[in-house]
Structures are given as C-alpha cells and as structure tokens.
Amino acid sequence: MLRSILGWAALSLAVPALGAERTDSKAAAAAANRAVSKPEAIHAEMIEFGKWIMQLDEATAPAIAVFREFGPSWNAAMRTRSPDEAEASIRPVLARLDEAVRTARARLEALDTPDFPRLALIADVRPVALRSEMQRMMGNIADVTATIPGILAAMRKRDPRAAEQAVIKLLDSARALYRAQSAMTGAWAATAEVEDPAYHAFQFELLFFKSGVRLLDCAERLTLRKPDPALAGELRAIAGEVDKVIAAGHQRLDAQRSEFTNVAAELAGKKDADSVSARAMADKVLAVSGLQQESFAVSQRYASQLRRTADTLDKAPASLATLQPMLDSLRGTRVELDAISIRVAEVMAGAR
Secondary structure (H helix, E strand, C coil): CHHHHHHHHHHCCCCCCCCCCCCHHHHHHHHHHHCCCCHHHHHHHHHHHHHHHHHHHHHHHHHHHHHHHHHHHHHHHHCCCCHHHHHHHHHHHHHHHHHHHHHHHHHHHHCCCCCCHHHCCCHHHCHHHHHHHHHHHHHHHHHHHHCHHHHHHHHHCCCHHHHHHHHHHHHHHHHHHHHHHHHHHHHHHHHCCCCCHHHHHHHHHHHHHHHHHHHHHHHHHHHCCCCCCCHHHHHHHHHHHHHHHHHHHHHHHHHHHHHHHHHHHHHCCCCCHHHHHHHHHHHHHHHHHHHHHHHHHHHHHHHHHHHHHHHHHHHCCCCHHHHHHHHHHHHHHHHHHHHHHHHHHHHHHCCC
16 A cells, blocks of 8 residues: 555656746736837847746756656556565666756756846746746755655565655655745746736646645545545535636636737838837737647646546545546646746747
8 A cells, every 4th residue: 555655646746847837928928018119129138038948947857857757667666576676676766866856956056047137027037036946846856855765764674654654754745845836836926917817827836736735635644544535525626716717817818819919910011120029029929828828728627637536536535546537637737738838938939
C-alpha cells in the first residue's frame, strides 16, 4: 500500500514549467494600450521581454522535465520486487534530478534581469521577481527529492512505521511546492484588473493548485488508512468555481478581442513605422487572446474531470484506482497549459 501511495504521490507533482505563464499576455495588452507615443520602441521592448521569458524557460525547463520524469520512474521502482531493487532503479534518476536542479539554479543566477522600462511592468512581473520565483521553485523541488533517501532507508529496513512517516514528509513537501506556486499566482492575481482575461486565468491556476493540494491530502489519508468522505463534494465545488471563472474569462476575452480587432482595422494600410508597430502589437494581443481561449478550453476539461471523479466517489470510496483518472488529468492539464504558455512567449518574442 505504501509503495502504491508513494508512486501516486510522485505522479501528482505537476508543477508549472514557465514562471511567467500568465503574465506575458497581460504585458502585451498593457503595452498595446499604452502605445500612444513611440509605439515602435515599445514594440521592440515587448519583443525583448518575450525573448527574456523564453530564456527563463530554457534555464529551468530541463530540471522540471526531469522532475516530471521522476514520478513515472518512481512509480516503476515501487513495482520492483525488493527495496534494494527499488533503490537501484531510482538512484540514477535522483542523481540526474539533483544535477538538473543544480544546473538550473546556476543558470538562473547567471540570468540577467533587465527592467524593460517602456513596458512599465508591475513589480511582481518584472524579470527580477520572475527569476526569484523560479529560484524558489527549484528550492521546493530540492526539498521534495530530499525526502526520498529516508523513504528508501525505511523500505530497506522493512520498517513500516518509518516508511509511513517518510511518506507523510514527502506529501508535506509536495504540498509546500503547490502552496508556494499558489501564493505566487495569488500575488499576480491581486495585481490584475478584473477586466483583464489574465485575471481569470490566474483564478483558474489558484483552483488548480487547490485541487492538487486536496488530492495530496487524500493521499495522506489513504496512507494513514483513513476514509475521506468529503472529497467528492469538495472536488465538485472546485469544478463549480472553475465554471464561473472561465465563463467570466470568456466574456472579458470577447471584449478584448473586439477592442483590438477595431484597433487593428483602424491601423490597416498605414505605412509609417509607428502605425506598423502599433498594428503589430494589436495583432499580438489578438494572437495571445486566441491562445487564452485554448487555455480556457483546457480548464473546462479539467472541471469536467473533477465532476467525473466526484461522481465516481459517490459510488465508491477514494482509492488509488478511483483517483487515477483525476491524477492523469492533473498532469495532463499542466502539460497542456505549459505548451500554450510557451506559444504565448513565442508570440511576444515575434517567433510566431
């Protein structure tokens, strides 16, 4: 049972791959709105900001990729016949993860943090703050993996009580990782205008992390062989909140698309440099809003899975089997949102 819980918990660590995953679109719209004078200079700086976001991702993506790989590798190790075999299977992955995190930390430390003054970015989305967030994430990942040797030692000694305590420690570290990401998302959400579609994307992120923490709570209860009768109702409630957030986001997105479609039409055919740059910024906002529509669709699918899981739990108690589809959706949703956010950064940088 503990081996299965360990594999399940490791698979649930669906952390974001891009620290600025919801800020770059906000910067695009804000810059376009401000481009009353010198739009050419503002557009050039927007492109540089997008390129910087991609550098941030390049610094950390390899470590996060190994971290995500760790989950399936750990799950496979838990299916081996003996603790010694499990340890032999997982130690190379742990070594690669430790090295990847060290490399990411060094790359982040070396990464310049320009200010981009023409974009007038708020404090929480300036490069220095975004780099700090990713540095904290690397620390959180290191904290999670630091629990693994204790788990392996307990398994090797065949000490169920020690193994149980080690699993609880792992779950605590995993929850800390989720809560740290939720706290940063909350800080960004507090700076976003309600009229901005990004505000509603932030709200979904908060609900996503809330559901992840709740699933980890359930894993702890399963570890301690305690029932979790409230889970179905709580997952269903989160799904309802997601529905409201996404409905509001679609309304704001429609209004934004209408506004910038009109701006682009007004600038069509004008050949001076400032008009061309202003049109390019409006086009970026429209491209990003299309990607936001995709992200909202991903969020809606996640809400549907929350409901399906709640319906399943109405008929059977929480178990590894009943929660596996929800776990798959947790990881899949994160991967899809990350792919969209990378495309947003590419639009900002002019790479799309």
